[in-house]
Amino acid sequence: xxxxxxxxxGLGLAFWTTLLGVGICYTIFDLGFRFDVAWxxxxxxxxxxxxxxxxxxxxxxxxxxxxxxxxxxxxIIGGGVKAPRIKTKNLVSIIFCEAVAIYGIIMAxxxxxxxxxEIGARNYHAGFSMFGAGLTVVYAISxxxxxxxxVGSGAALADAQNASLFVKILIVEIFGxxxxxxxxxxxxxxxxxx
Amino acid sequence: xAAALWALIGALAALGPGPAGAAAPxxxxxxxxxxxxxxxxxxxxxxRALSEPELQELLEPGLRRGPRTVLLFLQEQLSLEDFTxxxxxxxxxxxxxxxxxxxxxxxxxxxAGAAAAALPLTLQRxxxxxxxLRLPGGxxxxxxxxxxxxxxxxxxxxxxxxxxxxxxxxxxxxxPSLLLVGLPHRRSGLMGAREALSRNxxxxxxxxxxxxxxxIPYTALLSAERPADPRPSPPLDFGGPRRALLARGVGEGPAxxxxxxxxxxxxxxxxLWARNLSVTLGGRPQDLTPKTFGGGAEVDLGGSSWSPHExxxxxxxxxxxxxxxxxxxxxxxxxFPVSGRPWAWLEEIGVTLGGAPPARFRIRxxxxxxxxxxxxxxxGTPGPLLLPLPPLEQSxxxxxxxxxxxxxxxxVSGGVFGGASDCAGFFGVGAxxxxxxxxxxxxxxxxxxGVLLGLRPMDRFDDPxxxxxxxxxxx
Numbered sequence: 001x002x003x004x005x006x007x008x009x010g011l012g013l014a015f016w017t018t019l020l021g022v023g024i025c026y027t028i029f030d031l032g033f034r035f036d037v038a039w040x041x042x043x044x045x046x047x048x049x050x051x052x053x054x055x056x057x058x059x060x061x062x063x064x065x066x067x068x069x070x071x072x073x074x075x076i077i078g079g080g081v082k083a084p085r086i087k088t089k090n091l092v093s094i095i096f097c098e099a100v101a102i103y104g105i106i107m108a109x110x111x112x113x114x115x116x117x118e119i120g121a122r123n124y125h126a127g128f129s130m131f132g133a134g135l136t137v138v139y140a141i142s143x144x145x146x147x148x149x150x151v152g153s154g155a156a157l158a159d160a161q162n163a164s165l166f167v168k169i170l171i172v173e174i175f176g177x178x179x180x181x182x183x184x185x186x187x188x189x190x191x192x193x194x
Numbered sequence: 195x196a197a198a199l200w201a202l203i204g205a206l207a208a209l210g211p212g213p214a215g216a217a218a219p220x221x222x223x224x225x226x227x228x229x230x231x232x233x234x235x236x237x238x239x240x241x242r243a244l245s246e247p248e249l250q251e252l253l254e255p256g257l258r259r260g261p262r263t264v265l266l267f268l269q270e271q272l273s274l275e276d277f278t279x280x281x282x283x284x285x286x287x288x289x290x291x292x293x294x295x296x297x298x299x300x301x302x303x304x305x306a307g308a309a310a311a312a313l314p315l316t317l318q319r320x321x322x323x324x325x326x327l328r329l330p331g332g333x334x335x336x337x338x339x340x341x342x343x344x345x346x347x348x349x350x351x352x353x354x355x356x357x358x359x360x361x362x363x364x365x366x367x368x369x370p371s372l373l374l375v376g377l378p379h380r381r382s383g384l385m386g387a388r389e390a391l392s393r394n395x396x397x398x399x400x401x402x403x404x405x406x407x408x409x410i411p412y413t414a415l416l417s418a419e420r421p422a423d424p425r426p427s428p429p430l431d432f433g434g435p436r437r438a439l440l441a442r443g444v445g446e447g448p449a450x451x452x453x454x455x456x457x458x459x460x461x462x463x464x465x466l467w468a469r470n471l472s473v474t475l476g477g478r479p480q481d482l483t484p485k486t487f488g489g490g491a492e493v494d495l496g497g498s499s500w501s502p503h504e505x506x507x508x509x510x511x512x513x514x515x516x517x518x519x520x521x522x523x524x525x526x527x528x529x530f531p532v533s534g535r536p537w538a539w540l541e542e543i544g545v546t547l548g549g550a551p552p553a554r555f556r557i558r559x560x561x562x563x564x565x566x567x568x569x570x571x572x573x574g575t576p577g578p579l580l581l582p583l584p585p586l587e588q589s590x591x592x593x594x595x596x597x598x599x600x601x602x603x604x605x606v607s608g609g610v611f612g613g614a615s616d617c618a619g620f621f622g623v624g625a626x627x628x629x630x631x632x633x634x635x636x637x638x639x640x641x642x643x644g645v646l647l648g649l650r651p652m653d654r655f656d657d658p659x660x661x662x663x664x665x666x667x668x669x
Contacts, residue, residue, distance in 0.1 A: 004647055008640070033533075033563055034619065040626055043578075045558070048627040052634050059638065067645065073652075 046127020047114075053134025054111040057141075057187075061104025062093040068097035068149025075153035079160035086159045089166060093152025098178050100145045103184045107137045110191040120132030132191040140183020219307030219421045220489070225253065225412040230297035232256035239270050241458060241495040244302060246309040250316055256298065257320045261411035262370040265401065266326065267378035269394050272418030274453075276391060278609040279459070285391045288399025289416065303458050305336050310417050317372055317415070324372040329401075329449070353597060355428050375401055387422065414432045451488035453600070455609065456498045456507055459654075462609050463500045464507045465567070466523060466601045472544060474593035475515055485511055505528050507604030517548035525603030536564035538604045543580070553589040556581045562615030567602030570617035577615060 001009070008106065026032050072093045080087040155169035202556045220243040225233070233256045236589040243253065257264065277286065293299050309316070314326050377394035398416070405412050455462035472481045486493045486509060497508035497520070505525040512518055522544040529536045539561035558579050573579055574595035584590030602611055621629065 004644070008644075034615070039559060043623045044630075045623075046472075048631060052631060056634070056638075063642065063645070068647075148630050 008039060010061045038186075042124065046122075046124050049127050049131035050111065050114055053131035053143060054108060055134075057107045057111070057137040058104045058133040060138040061107070061141035061145065064145025065101035066145070067142075068100065068145040068147070069094055069147035071146070072152035072178065074099060075114050075156040079156045082187065083160035085163070086166075088154055090152070090156040092170065093148070093155055093173060096152065096173050097145055097150045099177060100141055100148060100180055103141050103144075103180055104137060106184060107133065107187050110188070129137055129190050133187040136183050136187040136190065140180050140187075144180030144183070149179075151176055202423070219310075220304040220630075221272060221307060221310040221421055222277070223302040223305045223310065223313075223416050224293070224416040225256070225300040225302070225413070226293050226296035227256065227260050228296065228411040229260045232260045232298040233300045240493065241454070241456075241493050243304040245306050245311060246316065247519055249302070249305055249309045249313075250320065252300075252302070252364075252420040253316070253409050254320050256300070257317070257413065260298075260413045262406070262414040263373070263410055264321060264323070264370065265373045265375055265405075265412055265414045266314060266317060267375045267377055267394075267398055267401075267414065267416045267418075268313075269388075269390075269418045270380045270594075271420055271422040272416075273422035275609070276387065276422055280391055280574055284390065285388050287396050288395050288402065292399075292402055301459050305417065305439040307420070311419070313415070314372075314374055320370055322369040323370045326372040328374045328376065333568045337494075338424070421559060451491075453611070454486065454493070454495065454507070454509075456495045456500070458495065461606070463506050463606055464498065464525075464601075464603045465606055465609075467505055467598075467611070468596050468600070469598035470596065470652070471521075471599075472517075473597045474513070474595070475547070476591060477499045478515065478592075480514055482509075482511065482514065484513075497522075499604070502604075507601075507603070515547060520544070520546040520552075522546070523601060523603075525601065527604050533563075537561055538564045538566070538568075540568050540601055540603075542583070543594065545594065551585060551588050553592045554583040555589060555594065559617060565605045565612055567600060567611055567614040568617070569598075569600040569614040571598075572597055573599050573617070578623075585624075 005126045023035075026035055074091070076087060076093070079090075111134070114130070150167065151173045155166055155173065158169055159166040233252075280286070281290075281381065304315075317323070318326060375398075379390040379393040379397075379399055390433045402412075402414070453465045453467035456464040467487070468483070470481070471483050471486055472479055474480070482493075484490050494510040494512075494513060495508065497506075499509060503526060505527075505551065507523040507525075508522075509521040510518065511520075522542075523540065524542040524544070525538060526536040526541050537548045540557050541560075543555045545555075555575065557573070558581060560570070560579070562568055570579065572595075577592050580594060600611060600614055602614070605612060620633055
């Protein structure tokens with residue numbers, strides 16, 4: 001087992017063992033009522049989930065975009081060795097990946113400047129909807145970034161083989177980028193509602 | 195009426211704040227008689243000890259109309275807790291029989307120590323009797339008692355009084371008989387409390403048996419010379435070793451006053467204890483702890499009520515900030531079908547000064563399954579748990595601070611607290627927020643680490659043994 005797998009499995013085992021032990025103790029001492037998710041959700045400040053939504057939105061969207069750029073870029077560089085003509089044209093794929101990261105920045109702007117006083121101590125709707133907006137962007141953009149990257153990689157390599165294929169594959173990339181936009185639109189709709 | 199009121203105020207003043215740390219002794223008093231309806235049902239002042247004038251006023255009607263034979267059983271130590279602790283374990287079978295078969299019975303849970311000590315003189319005065327005849331160990335041998343029935347016009351034609359004095363003329367002495375029976379068994383290292391109580395109960399039963407065989411109507415009183423020493427905490431049994439919750443035996447240590455009980459007689463239904471109870475009005479603090487718990491308590495619980503779904507404990511103080519003060523603890527219980535069990539919660543604390551509108555405070559999270567009480571180390575305003583309710587102009591004037599509060603309004607058994615759910619969890623709110631946020635950050639870190647460590651160069655078209663790739667110079 002590699003070091004990383006060992007680390008992950010060790011962490012997972014520790015986590016689940018702790019959870020199991022605590023759960024057994026709560027059960028045998030008839031303290032199950034103390035496991036109160038509602039207490040956690042209502043007692044914690046809503047603001048403490050707004051900020052994670054904020055940084056998840058920007059960071060994981062950039063992660064997705066970076067992953068796409070890494071995939072596309074390495075294909076462009078590799079394919080460009082044999083077919084140097086593809087280098088300039090396939091930068092469009094890089095731009096599409098970077099646009100995906102811009103979606104994350106677009107989402108970060110509504111989060112900007114939100115203070116605990118604005119939200120209030122008991123405005124659970126505001127806090128959790130902003131966290132949800134951030135998660136919406138995270139799931140949409142991170143996967144779209146990878147999608148655009150893989151399609152861009154294919155476009156570069158196909159273009160190296162046959163120049164007429166590039167435009168057709170670019171259409172696939174456009175669709176991939178558009179579905180990321182759906183996630184951004186929904187997230188923007190979530191934020192003002194709070 | 196006015197005289198009684200002044201006597202009561204005087205009694206309250208006499209019971210008022212004494213030397214710091216001093217606890218006035220209080221003793222229970224049981225009274226029963228073969229005659230019926232001597233003491234009609236009446237509400238005794240709750241939460242405080244009766245003084246000598248009050249006791250005299252309480253006993254006088256029944257003694258005047260009752261049998262002429264009065265027995266006063268005095269044991270060395272007795273407290274109300276002895277009945278709750280040992281009653282169910284068969285320490286008082288004959289006393290219970292006597293009370294059950296008595297025509298009239300009266301239970302006074304708390305009589306001031308001085309009033310209890312003066313009980314023989316009080317009875318002598320009320321009955322107009324000669325000094326009491328002392329019967330150590332309850333020996334009634336050779337005693338002839340007055341068989342006068344209550345309500346008869348004159349006892350002159352009945353055999354009269356106690357006969358140990360050979361010069362007494364039994365035919366012309368219809369005086370009431372006051373017998374002082376000293377119950378001999380004392381608690382010590384060799385004889386525990388329960389055994390001493392049980393043996394004294396046997397002596398009491400023997401005396402009453404003699405009277406019953408002789409068909410002598412009587413009135414009997416049971417009290418003690420001094421309160422019992424504090425008992426060590428009894429084992430807290432919540433149904434087995436499964437439940438060892440956060441409760442502790444409050445109010446049972448030697449330095450801790452006992453909890454407030456309502457009703458004060460019999461099995462309490464509501465228990466409340468706090469290490470410190472204080473209120474603040476307009477910046478002026480007032481510590482109510484000595485007025486609420488312990489020997490100098492002057493709180494009246496008479497306004498309290500209980501039903502299976504609502505328990506209301508009302509603490510009435512005669513004067514705080516120059517006016518009467520009421521503090522109300524409202525507890526509720528309800529069945530929750532999803533949970534499948536009843537839950538009880540401390541819903542509200544109300545503070546009313548004089549005739550002003552009450553200041554109300556809601557308590558957050560003071561809920562637990564019904565057999566459990568609720569405990570909190572620190573409850574007060576400002577604070578996360580105690581929230582002022584409208585009208586805010588009233589509730590924001592007041593500050594409340596209760597330390598080490600434990601309250602139970604339902605499923606109280608044996609007169610002691612059951613288990614309790616604490617307001618503090620293992621992690622505080624901030625700790626949970628930090629754990630969740632930290633977990634998210636750690637997750638992001640692990641994800642990033644996984645991605646970085648999983649990077650591989652693209653080697654799909656890489657052939658190490660093939661010819662080197664030509665790089666055209668034209669591009």
